[in-house]
Structure formats: structure tokens, C-alpha cells
Amino acid sequence: MEWTREKRYLKYKDWDAQTLLNLQTQAATSPYQMHYHVHPLSGLINDPNGFSYYNGEYHLFCQSYPFGPVHGIKSWIHFASSDMVHWHYLGQAINPDSELDNAGAYSGSGLVHNGELLLAYTGNHRDKNWIRTPYQVIAKMDKNNKIVKDTNPIILPPEHVTEHFRDPQLFEHNSKYYIILGAQDKDTKTGEIDVYESDDLKTWHEVGYLDFSKEKMGYMIECPNLVFVNDQPVLIFCPQGLDKSIASYDNIYPNMYLVGKNIDLSQAKFTPAQKAPKDLDDGFDVYATQAFNAPDGNAYAISWVGLPDCTYPTDDENWANTYSQVKRLEVKDNELYQHPLDSIKSLRMDHEAISNQAHLKDHTSNQYELKLTIQPDQSGKLFLNADSDLKTGLILDFNTGDSSRLIIDRSNVGPKVNPEYGEQREVLLDLHHELNLDIFVDGSLCEIFINDGKNVATLRFFANPENQTIAFDHDLEYDADFWKMMPIM
Amino acid sequence: MEWTREKRYLKYKDWDAQTLLNLQTQAATSPYQMHYHVHPLSGLINDPNGFSYYNGEYHLFCQSYPFGPVHGIKSWIHFASSDMVHWHYLGQAINPDSELDNAGAYSGSGLVHNGELLLAYTGNHRDKNWIRTPYQVIAKMDKNNKIVKDTNPIILPPEHVTEHFRDPQLFEHNSKYYIILGAQDKDTKTGEIDVYESDDLKTWHEVGYLDFSKEKMGYMIECPNLVFVNDQPVLIFCPQGLDKSIASYDNIYPNMYLVGKNIDLSQAKFTPAQKAPKDLDDGFDVYATQAFNAPDGNAYAISWVGLPDCTYPTDDENWANTYSQVKRLEVKDNELYQHPLDSIKSLRMDHEAISNQAHLKDHTSNQYELKLTIQPDQSGKLFLNADSDLKTGLILDFNTGDSSRLIIDRSNVGPKVNPEYGEQREVLLDLHHELNLDIFVDGSLCEIFINDGKNVATLRFFANPENQTIAFDHDLEYDADFWKMMPIM
Numbered sequence: 001m002e003w004t005r006e007k008r009y010l011k012y013k014d015w016d017a018q019t020l021l022n023l024q025t026q027a028a029t030s031p032y033q034m035h036y037h038v039h040p041l042s043g044l045i046n047d048p049n050g051f052s053y054y055n056g057e058y059h060l061f062c063q064s065y066p067f068g069p070v071h072g073i074k075s076w077i078h079f080a081s082s083d084m085v086h087w088h089y090l091g092q093a094i095n096p097d098s099e100l101d102n103a104g105a106y107s108g109s110g111l112v113h114n115g116e117l118l119l120a121y122t123g124n125h126r127d128k129n130w131i132r133t134p135y136q137v138i139a140k141m142d143k144n145n146k147i148v149k150d151t152n153p154i155i156l157p158p159e160h161v162t163e164h165f166r167d168p169q170l171f172e173h174n175s176k177y178y179i180i181l182g183a184q185d186k187d188t189k190t191g192e193i194d195v196y197e198s199d200d201l202k203t204w205h206e207v208g209y210l211d212f213s214k215e216k217m218g219y220m221i222e223c224p225n226l227v228f229v230n231d232q233p234v235l236i237f238c239p240q241g242l243d244k245s246i247a248s249y250d251n252i253y254p255n256m257y258l259v260g261k262n263i264d265l266s267q268a269k270f271t272p273a274q275k276a277p278k279d280l281d282d283g284f285d286v287y288a289t290q291a292f293n294a295p296d297g298n299a300y301a302i303s304w305v306g307l308p309d310c311t312y313p314t315d316d317e318n319w320a321n322t323y324s325q326v327k328r329l330e331v332k333d334n335e336l337y338q339h340p341l342d343s344i345k346s347l348r349m350d351h352e353a354i355s356n357q358a359h360l361k362d363h364t365s366n367q368y369e370l371k372l373t374i375q376p377d378q379s380g381k382l383f384l385n386a387d388s389d390l391k392t393g394l395i396l397d398f399n400t401g402d403s404s405r406l407i408i409d410r411s412n413v414g415p416k417v418n419p420e421y422g423e424q425r426e427v428l429l430d431l432h433h434e435l436n437l438d439i440f441v442d443g444s445l446c447e448i449f450i451n452d453g454k455n456v457a458t459l460r461f462f463a464n465p466e467n468q469t470i471a472f473d474h475d476l477e478y479d480a481d482f483w484k485m486m487p488i489m
Numbered sequence: 490m491e492w493t494r495e496k497r498y499l500k501y502k503d504w505d506a507q508t509l510l511n512l513q514t515q516a517a518t519s520p521y522q523m524h525y526h527v528h529p530l531s532g533l534i535n536d537p538n539g540f541s542y543y544n545g546e547y548h549l550f551c552q553s554y555p556f557g558p559v560h561g562i563k564s565w566i567h568f569a570s571s572d573m574v575h576w577h578y579l580g581q582a583i584n585p586d587s588e589l590d591n592a593g594a595y596s597g598s599g600l601v602h603n604g605e606l607l608l609a610y611t612g613n614h615r616d617k618n619w620i621r622t623p624y625q626v627i628a629k630m631d632k633n634n635k636i637v638k639d640t641n642p643i644i645l646p647p648e649h650v651t652e653h654f655r656d657p658q659l660f661e662h663n664s665k666y667y668i669i670l671g672a673q674d675k676d677t678k679t680g681e682i683d684v685y686e687s688d689d690l691k692t693w694h695e696v697g698y699l700d701f702s703k704e705k706m707g708y709m710i711e712c713p714n715l716v717f718v719n720d721q722p723v724l725i726f727c728p729q730g731l732d733k734s735i736a737s738y739d740n741i742y743p744n745m746y747l748v749g750k751n752i753d754l755s756q757a758k759f760t761p762a763q764k765a766p767k768d769l770d771d772g773f774d775v776y777a778t779q780a781f782n783a784p785d786g787n788a789y790a791i792s793w794v795g796l797p798d799c800t801y802p803t804d805d806e807n808w809a810n811t812y813s814q815v816k817r818l819e820v821k822d823n824e825l826y827q828h829p830l831d832s833i834k835s836l837r838m839d840h841e842a843i844s845n846q847a848h849l850k851d852h853t854s855n856q857y858e859l860k861l862t863i864q865p866d867q868s869g870k871l872f873l874n875a876d877s878d879l880k881t882g883l884i885l886d887f888n889t890g891d892s893s894r895l896i897i898d899r900s901n902v903g904p905k906v907n908p909e910y911g912e913q914r915e916v917l918l919d920l921h922h923e924l925n926l927d928i929f930v931d932g933s934l935c936e937i938f939i940n941d942g943k944n945v946a947t948l949r950f951f952a953n954p955e956n957q958t959i960a961f962d963h964d965l966e967y968d969a970d971f972w973k974m975m976p977i978m
Contacts, residue, residue, distance in 0.1 A: 017509040018502035018584075021555070025580025029634040035577060056854060057976075066510070082838065086575075086977045088524060091514025095507075144954075145518040346835065349571065365545060465633075487546075488575045488977065 008065075008072035009103060012095070015067055023067065027319040031465035032444040035367055035487030036347055038079060038087055038302075038323040042066045045321050047167070047223060047288035048302045049076055050093075052110030053295055054117040055143045058084050060302065061093050061119070062323070063107055069312070069320035074104035076121070078145065083343035084300065084326040086488055090145055093119075098149055100125055100135045107223060109169045109290070111177075113201065117141040120170035120179060123153065132163040136179065138170075138201075155179065155196060155204055162186050165194070167223045171292075177201050178265050180210065182221045182237070191221035191239050195268040210235075212258060212270035213277070218242040222253075226263070227291040227299045230331040233260035235270060236280060236289050236301070240308075247277045250422050252307050255280045255287050259334045273334040280336070282427045283408065283448070283457035284417065291329060299329040301338065305445060305458055313415040313462045314444070322445055324458055337453040340438060344369075348483035355479050360470040362388070367442050367485040370470065374435040375477035377401040383471050384441060385413065385463035390471060394446060394461045396437070404429035406437075406450060406457075414462035427455045442485065497554075497561035498592060501584070504556055512556065516808040520954035521933040524856050524976030525836055527568060527576055527791075527812040531555045534810050536656070536712060536777035537791045538565055539582075541599035542784055543606040544632045547573050549791065550582050550608070551812070552596055558801070558809035563593035565610070567634065572832035573789065573815040575977055579634055582608075587638055589614055589624045596656045596712060598779070600666075602690065606630040609659035609668060612642065621652040625668065627659075627690075644668065644685060644693050651675050654683070656712045666690050667754050669699065671710045671726070680710035680728050684757040699724075701747060701759035702766070707731040711742075715752070716780040716788045719820040722749035724759060725769060725778050725790070729797075736766045739911050741796050744769045744776050748823045762823040769825070771916045772897065772937070772946035773906065780818060788818040790827065794934060794947055802904040802951045803933070811934050813947055826942040829927060833858075837972035844968050849959040851877065856931050856974040859959065863924040864966035866890040872960050873930060874902065874952035879960060883935060883950045885926070893918035895926075895939060895946075903951035916944045931974065 023042035033039060043066040050061035057080045065072040078093035094105040101123035108121030123135040135153035157165045164184035171178055179196040193210040210224075218241030225236040235258045242249070247256060256277035263270045280289055281303065291301035306312070306321030314320055327338040348369060354360050360370070366385070379399040386393025392414070397407040411423035427450055429435060438449040448457040472478075512531035522528060532555040539550035546569045554561040567582035583594040590612035597610030612624035624642035646654045653673035660667055668685040682699040699713075707730035714725040724747045731738070736745060745766035752759045769778055770792065780790035795801070795810030803809055816827040837858060843849050849859075855874070868888040875882025881903070886896040900912035916939055918924060927938040937946040961967075 011507070012510060013505045013507035015506035016502045017504035017506050017555070018500070020506040020509055021501060021581050021584075028578055028580040031633055066506070080976070082975050086975055088976055088978050089517055091517040092510050095510075144520055486571050486575055487569070487577055489577050 003068060003070045003072070008070055012066070020066060023318055026317055030314060030317050030319065032314050032317070032462060034322045034442040034445050035489055036085070036485050037325060037442050037445055037489070038062065039489065040064065040319045040321065041077070041089065043319055044069050044071065045304070045323070046071070046306060047107040047304050048290040048323060049107050049121065050110035050117070050119050051290045051292050051300070051302055052112065052117060054110070054112050054141075057082060059110060059117065060087065061110070068318055069315040074106060074124070076105055076119070083346070084341055085343045085346060093147055094121060094139055094149070098123070100137050100153060102126060103132070106134070107167045107288070109171070109292075111170045111172065115143070118170060118201070119147070120168040122166040122168060133157065134163060134165045136168050136181070154202070158206055160186050161194065162189070164220050169225050171226070173265055176266070179204065180224045180226060182224050183209070184220045189219055191217040191219055191241070193221055193224040193237065195265060197266065207266065207268045210268050210270055212272060215246045215276075216243070223288045223290065225289065225291055227293055227329065229299045229329045229336070232273065232331050233263040233270060234258070234299075234329070234331065234336060235260060236291055238287055247279070249279050250425060251284060252309055252418070252421055253287060255289050255303065257336050259331055259336060278336075281458050282425055282455045283459040284410065284421070284425060285460050286324065286458045301327045301329055303458065305460060307418070310418045312417060312460060322460075324447060325440065327456070330453070335454065338449070338456045339453040340440070340449060347486040347488065349486055350484045352482045353480070354482060356475055356477055358472045358475045360480060361482060362469055364441070364468045364470065365484055366465060366468060367487050369483045369485055370439040370441070371481045372437040372439070373479045374398060374400055374437070376432045376434050378476045378478070380476050381473045383469065383473070384439070384446065385461070385467050386469040386471060387464070387467045388469050390469070390473065392463070392467065393469070394463065396448070398435060400429065400435045401432060404431045404433065406435065408448065408457050408459065410459060410461045414464060417460055417462065425457060427457065440485070492557065492559045492561070497559055501555070509555060512807055515806055519803060519806050519808065521803050521806070521951060523811045523931040523934050524978055525574070525974050526814060526931050526934055526978070527551065528978065529553065529808045529810065530566070530578065532808055533558050533560065534812070535560070535793050535795060536596040537779040537793060537812060538596050538610065539599035539606070539608050540779045540781050540789070540791055541601065541606060543599070543601050543630075546571060548599060548606065549576065550599070557807055558804040563595060563613070565594055565608070572835070573830055574832045574835065582636055583610060583628055583638070587612070589626050589642060591615060592621070595623070596777070598658045598660070599781075600659045600661065604632070607659060607690070608636070609657040611655040611657060622646065623652060623654045625657050625670070643691070647683075647695055649675050650683065651678070653709050658714050660715070662754055665755070668693065669713045669715060671713050672698070673709045678708055680706040680708055680730070682710055682713040682726065684754060686755060696755065696757045699757045699759055701761060704735045704765075705732070712777045712779065714778065714780055716782055716818065718788045718818045718825065721762065721820050721823075722752040722759065723747070723788075723818070723820065723825060724749060725780055727776055728766075736768070738768050739914060740773060741798055741907070741910055742776065744778050744792065746825050748820055748825060770947050771914055771944045772948040773899065773910070773914060774949050775813065775947045790816045790818055792947065794949060796907070799907045801906060801949060811949075813936060814929065816945070819942070824943065827938070827945045828942040829929070829938060836975040836977065838975055839973045841971045842969070843971060845964055845966055847961045847964045849969060850971060851958055853930070853957045853959065854973055855954060855957060856976050858972045858974055859928040859930075860970045861926040861928070862968045863887060863889055863926070865921045865923050867965045867967070869965050870962045872958065872962070873928070873935065874950070874956050875958040875960060876953070876956045877958050879958070879962065881952070881956065882958070883952065885937070887924055889918065889924045890921060893920045893922065895924065897937065897946050897948065899948060899950045903953060906949055906951065914946060916946065929974070
């Protein structure tokens with residue numbers, strides 16, 4: 001089936017309901033499906049949107065195309081949760097049904113204001129000649145989860161940007177309101193973050209491009225996201241076309257972060273505390289991470305596990321992509337740490353403690369957590385979701401001695417996933433130190449928290465679902481805790 | 490909108506996907522929706538089907554009509570769970586897409602056999618003249634949740650029944666296979682339970698009507714269900730048109746049970762241990778309860794909370810009905826007890842202990858558990874989901890003294906619900922004994938476990954969602970534990 005433009009932009013009402021039910025069933029029953037992470041009900045999800053706390057619950061919206069594994073005409077779907085682990089679905093939130101968003105309700109953010117949740121998003125408008133205009137629009141959600149869109153955009157694209165002007169983050173800072181947007185400058189064709197300011201959420205004026213780096217940030221920046229973590233500003237963003245001499249990365253497009261010393265939004269000035277941006281995730285598949293400052297004082301982040309312009313094996317099953325678990329952010333010594341939430345422990349079942357023996361498990365049901373401490377001066381390979389002979393599996397190749405490093409290798413575990421961007425990722429470790437790994441596997445998703453969240457590596461992999469062996473290639477010194485995780489979604 | 494027969498039997502493919510998405514959103518965001526009970530994703534659900542344990546998980550299927558609050562053309566939808574509390578949706582299971590079930594895939598049951606889950610159901614066939622033939626059909630589910638229907642029915646309606654011949658329960662007993670079916674005798678127009686026997690699941694012979702009562706069981710029996718509880722056979726069934734002199738009930742149709750001394754299925758003989766059937770539930774809205782014997786040695790039951798030929802206020806929101814929580818069954822002194830599962834405690838949050846004061850809570854978020862012990866020789870009214878002045882609310886009017894009884898009164902709490910069948914239900918209690926209540930509220934559902942499950946009263950009620958007060962009408966002697974319950978669905 002060819003996904004022509006005409007087909008991708010077919011109105012939802014021109015699809016039939018049996019097809020949608022079949023797509024929902026196909027996604028739900030896939031052996032590769034996640035069961036304790038937010039995932040597509042059908043079709044494709046991409047960027048997390050509107051991540052917020054409102055009316056006693058956490059809210060999360062997702063970019064969604066319900067009819068296939070492609071970037072067709074997008075809407076927002078809605079989930080809510082008490083603990084950011086047990087999410088329940090609340091249906092379509094923003095449909096692409098107005099003139100402003102006639103070609104898709106694109107990404108954005110949430111801000112609680114006057115008892116409502118304001119959802120700022122990009123209305124992707126296309127005229128009859130397929131010329132695009134990105135409108136920044138606000139929709140308002142009430143306590144009954146009913147959403148009404150404003151009829152007029154709050155921000156029109158300024159003269160100095162191309163059609164690439166999107167992903168508004170709306171927030172309050174120093175008693176003013178700000179929106180930051182990903183933009184491409186019309187003259188230089190460079191990626192920028194454009195800052196807008198308002199006193200009343202109605203009249204907005206452009207402060208200008210955010211000054212946060214002397215380097216050119218590729219040809220476009222998507223999903224700029226500012227949060228405050230341990231009182232320091234942290235800028236999370238997705239530069240496309242970034243020169244690898246500025247910051248190293250392996251994926252097609254990186255999801256970067258920059259810890260700041262301070263920020264002056266009224267002057268569009270971010271003063272970094274790091275020399276250069278760093279990869280937010282050391283795995284293969286993280287993009288468009290959205291973080292927010294919650295009323296409990298923490299900053300929480302959730303990532304799209306999927307990449308633009310890439311394909312995945314579940315495309316053949318008509319659905320694509322998933323989300324990471326929610327991560328609590330911490331800044332220590334100007335580095336960003338990411339931690340699993342305490343609440344995810346509520347999914348743990350059937351605990352087993354295992355030490356030193358090469359063989360850990362034969363049957364995991366493919367939803368599990370494995371927490372490991374490998375002693376210093378060890379080396380070897382840990383196979384996850386392997387066959388019993390360890391001929392195939394996801395391999396964590398580690399050294400905690402002289403050449404300390406962790407290599408994550410998905411070259412030998414089922415169908416290839418975008419191999420043109422490499423099949424290994426390497427994380428450098430301190431010499432002669434123990435290695436702590438907190439590994440979460442859910443269907444075709446693996447998240448590895450390394451050394452208490454100093455690094456996180458997130459990836460998709462597509463093992464034969466019957467391959468459930470966990471084993472080292474030889475006996476060594478380690479302590480492990482294993483839990484099955486309860487399927488809840 | 491009129492639900493003509495033509496509209497109710499419109500093929501799913503002749504509905505459009507935007508309409509289905511809108512219906513799913515409307516159901517998900519209704520303030521009356523349940524969030525820790527299995528409920529419709531859209532449209533209407535009725536009988537639980539195929540409740541079973543297979544491949545390491547509990548499975549539950551639901552009669553579903555996705556397009557409105559009516560009994561249109563039915564399919565089975567599928568949920569699975571590790572703990573019978575956290576259910577995840579697995580999509581459409583049996584679609585009405587074969588000649589045998591062209592007018593609906595009706596109710597049935599599940600049996601694990603040879604590594605597959607056999608789903609026995611009634612194919613509701615209608616010919617061109619709308620003449621109905623009920624076919625008993627088997628579908629087979631594998632470990633990937635893929636379902637394939639047999640192309641031929643296993644049982645055709647015998648000559649001596651009318652078109653009302655449905656709801657097969659398939660089970661193994663004494664090394665033989667049995668199917669029991671709800672039936673209407675063609676001559677006498679009485680409700681019967683018809684027993685079939687097989688050695689190989691292929692060839693079935695009719696043993697005959699089950700002999701379990703000398704009384705006439707109305708004009709039809711639906712959903713016959715045999716389980717073994719503490720080594721005694723228990724027959725659960727839904728007689729329609731039952732004379733109230735045989736067994737008392739208030740709902741339009743009752744869901745009855747009969748505890749047996751023993752059963753000889755090869756002779757179709759059930760010997761009761763009770764004089765007459767008893768109401769399984771003392772509330773307003775339970776029907777079509779399905780129970781099964783799980784490998785852990787327990788018998789578990791789940792009920793449709795909804796009644797045939799009745800309407801509910803959410804009909805105006807295009808969805809209808811919900812399910813009870815799963816209940817563990819116990820027989821003591823030839824009486825059936827129903828207990829909440831231990832696993833539902835995992836949803837408890839924000840515990841509060843409260844004693845003796847009239848006022849308990851102002852804000853509950855409408856998902857809560859309230860566990861109460863009221864001392865002997867007290868009387869009063871407990872208001873649930875009340876306004877702050879206690880002018881409206883669901884009222885539990887109790888007396889633990891000389892005239893011990895509990896009256897559940899939904900006459901003064903929002904829109905009326907089938908008031909022609911009464912707005913109060915009464916449960917008689919032992920004189921001068923403490924009264925234990927374990928009350929679960931979830932949106933518009935209330936389940937009251939009375940005196941450790943000796944009675945259970947289940948009901949829908951439609952309070953203003955902002956009315957969240959819990960209070961007695963005066964101070965009295967009691968101890969209570971309150972928890973908010975985590976919304977998970």
C-alpha cells in the first residue's frame with residue numbers, strides 16, 4: 001500500500017470504522033507492543049505534547065495519526081494519570097478540524113491558567129496550492145476534559161522565518177508569559193529558538209532568537225523545551241543537521257540538552273554552564289523529549305521513542321513508535337541525570353535476587369525490570385531477550401576495568417532497525433568502578449539507566465518474542481534483582 | 490436519533506472512523522465514566538464472556554456494540570490482566586463477519602484446551618426474512634491472541650427449542666466436556682438449561698434439560714453458568730419472567746444463584762442445597778454474571794452492571810453500562826459469599842482513618858473505597874456523593890438494632906434510573922450486630938459488600954460529579970477507612 005500525500009491527508013471521516021477497529025486490534029495484539037508504556041492505540045504516535053499537572057492529575061497528549069505508520073494528518077490524543085505510570089486514555093483531544101490546522105494539529109505544550117489547561121500548539125495550515133502557514137494556536141481544556149480551540153492564532157510567523165516555525169512551549173517566568181518556538185531563519189537557513197513574551201497571554205511580542213550558543217545549530221531546531229532543574233535552567237531541543245564537530249551524536253537527528261547558569265528571557269539570553277550541548281539519551285531512538293516543572297517541585301520528562309525520517313519493523317503491522325517512561329530530572333555538577341519514578345515500582349511482580357551465575361532467566365514474559373550491579377574489573381556480555389544458545393539477543397558489552405565502557409549492540413537481535421545510523425552505541429564509564437544498570441524491557445522497548453541515571457540509553461529492538469533468555473556469556477561478579485512488570489496498557 | 494433495526498445492524502464498515510473516534514472520546518471523557526472498572530470504549534457493553542486464565546494471564550471478553558447505547562450488532566472485545574484489576578485492552582476479538590454470526594457474535598465462555606483458548610459462543614444468524622437461527626460456534630485463540638473461528642457450528646438448535654437457545658458455557662467435568670445453554674422450550678415456552686456432552690469436543694450429544702428445580706423458571710433462562718465453590722456446585726443463571734413467589738427480586742430480570750449438594754451432568758441432575766434460588770446481588774443493576782474456576786483454586790465472578798430492556802442516563806452520551814469488579818466466590822453454610830480481590834488494594838491511595846464524626850469527606854474525586862464498621866444499635870443515614878447540605882445523595886439507611894436492615898435509596902441522587910422497578914433495595918441484617926460495609930465508588934458505579942460479602946449490592950447512580958460529600962446525618966459510633974482509588978482505565 002502506497003502512502004500517497006492524498007491518502008495521508010484523507011479526512012478521518014473518510015476512513016471506515018471497521019478499518020480503524022482492525023488497526024486498533026492489530027496494534028493491541030502485536031507481540032512487539034509495549035504494555036507499561038504509552039503507545040499508539042493505532043497508527044503512529046510522535047512528539048509528547050502538553051505534559052502537565054492539572055485538576056489533580058498529570059496530563060499527557062500525544063501527536064497521533066490513527067490510520068497507519070506514517071506522518072499523516074495529525075491530531076492530539078489525551079492520557080491522564082495519578083502517578084505518571086498508570087495512564088488512562090481520554091480520547092481525541094485536538095482534531096485537525098479547523099481552518100487553522102487543516103493539515104494537522106502539530107506539537108505544543110500545556111500551561112495551567114485561571115482554572116483551565118491552556119494547550120499551545122501549531123496549527124499546520126495548507127492552502128489550495130499546498131503552501132504551508134504555521135499558526136500558533138491556543139486551545140483551552142476545562143475540568144471535564146472538554147477542549148475548545150481559539151478561533152484566531154496568537155502568533156503569526158514573522159517575516160524572518162521560513163515555513164518551519166513550530167512547537168510552542170508556553171510557560172510563566174518572572175511574572176510574565178513566554179512562548180519559545182523552533183524556527184528556521186529565512187536568510188541563513190539556520191535552526192533557531194524564537195522567544196515571545198506577553199503580559200496577558202493575549203498580546204505577544206517577539207523578543208528574538210535565543211542566544212544560547214555561538215555555534216550554528218544545524219538547519220532547524222524542533223521541540224525547544226526549557227525547564228528548571230535544581231534551580232538551573234536546562235534547555236532541551238532537537239537540532240536537525242547539527243555539525244558533529246559541535247556535539248557528537250549517532251542518530252539521524254539528536255535530542256540535545258544544555259544545562260545553563262542562568263537565563264534572561266526578556267533579553268533572550270541563556271548562559272550555558274556546559275561547553276557544548278550533550279546527547280540527552282545514549283541509545284538509538286529518542287527524540288522530541290518534553291519536560292515540565294511540576295507543582296511537587298520536580299521536573300519530569302517523557303520522550304518520543306522514534307525518529308523522524310526513519311522506519312521500524314512494526315510499520316508492517318500498521319503502527320509505529322512508543323514513549324519512554326516518565327523520568328525525573330536532576331542536575332548535579334552541571335550534568336543532567338534522569339531517574340525512573342518511584343511509582344514505577346508499583347508494577348513490580350515476582351521478585352528474584354540473582355548473583356554471579358551466568359544464566360539469569362529463561363522466561364520473562366517480555367515485560368521486566370532487571371537491576372544490576374556489576375563489580376569493578378569485570379568484562380563480558382549480557383544478553384537480553386536471547387535464544388537459549390545466546391546466538392541472538394540484545395547485547396550489553398561491558399568493561400568495568402582498564403577500558404571502562406558499555407556498548408549496546410542491537411546488530412544481532414531480529415530485524416535491523418535503521419542500520420545506516422550504526423548498530424552500536426557506546427557509553428564511556430569511570431575506570432575500575434562498579435557499573436549500575438537499571439534495565440526496563442517492555443515488548444520491543446528497552447530503557448537502560450546507567451550509574452544512577454548519569455546516562456540513559458533508550459532503544460527499540462525486535463527480538464523473536466519467544467526469545468526470553470537473560471544471561472551473561474560467563475560467570476562473573478554481579479548482584480541482580482529481577483521483576484516481571486505488570487502489563488497495564 | 491432513532492435506532493431503527495436497519496441502523497442497529499449496519500455493518501461496522503459502513504460507519505465512519507471520525508464518528509467512532511468521537512464516540513470513544515465521548516465515552517472516555519464522560520464525568521459518569523468508571524476509571525477502575527472495565528467499561529465501554531464506546532457504545533454499549535453487556536454480558537461478560539470467555540472469562541478465563543490462559544497463557545499466564547486472565548482473559549475477559551465483553552459483548553460490545555461500538556456505535557451507540559443500544560443492542561446493535563454485537564462483537565466480542567478482549568481484555569487481559571495479571572491480577573484481574575489492571576485490565577489492558579486487546580481489541581476486537583470476535584467480529585460478526587461470518588455467515589454463522591451475521592447478526593451478532595453473542596455470549597459464550599472460554600476453555601483452555603491443547604494450548605489454545607477455546608471460545609464457545611452463539612452465532613446469531615438471521616436470514617433474508619429476518620428469521621433467526623442460533624448456532625453454537627467455537628473460535629480458537631492462540632498465545633499471540635489471534636482468533637480463528639470454526640467454519641461449522643458444533644451444535645444446531647434441537648427441534649424442541651424456540652429461537653431462544655444461546656450463551657454456551659463450555660467446561661470439562663469428570664473427564665468429559667459439557668456445554669450448558671440457556672433455552673426456551675418450544676411447547677411449554679418455559680426457561681430451561683440444556684445440557685450437552687462430548688468426549689472429544691467434536692461430537693456433541695444432548696443429555697437434556699437440567700433438572701434443578703421443581704418450579705417453572707419463567708419463560709427463558711439466559712447465561713447459565715456452573716462453577717464449583719468450596720467443592721459445591723453453584724448454578725448462576727438469569728431467569729426471565731420468573732414468578733416472584735418462587736424467588737423474590739425487584740429488578741426487571743434477576744440474576745439468581747442456587748448452591749447445590751451435588752451434580753450429575755451425565756444425567757443432567759443438579760441437587761440443590763437451598764430451597765429456592767436467591768438473588769446474586771441485592772442492588773439494582775446486576776445481570777449476566779459469569780464465573781469460572783481458576784487454576785489457583787478459586788472461583789471468580791464478574792457481572793454486567795446493566796439490565797436488558799432498561800435505559801440509563803448515559804444513553805444521552807451515546808454509551809451505556811459497565812462491569813462489576815471481579816469477585817472471589819465462597820460458599821459457607823450453603824450460602825454464596827462474594828469478596829473483593831486482594832489485588833484491588835493496589836489501587837488504594839491517600840488513606841484516612843475516620844471515626845464517629847458525622848462528616849467524613851468533602852472531596853473524593855469520585856473514585857474511592859470506604860470501609861466501614863457501624864456499631865450495633867445504631868441507626869441513621871449515610872450519604873454518598875452528596876451535596877454539602879445533604880439535600881441530594883445516594884443514601885444508605887441503616888439500623889443495627891431492633892429492626893436491623895440496610896436500605897439503599899437512589900431516589901434522590903440525580904436523574905432517575907428505571908424507577909418503575911423501585912428506587913430502594915432492602916437487605917435484612919442480624920439483630921444487634923455490627924454492620925460491615927466495604928463500599929467502592931467509581932464514577933457512576935457503586936458496589937457495596939455487606940458483612941464480609943454475605944450480601945453484595947451493586948448499582949449505577951448519576952450524582953452531579955461535583956457532589957462529593959460523604960457524611961452521616963448525625964454523629965454515631967463507627968470506624969471508617971477511606972482511600973482514593975487510582976484511575977487506571
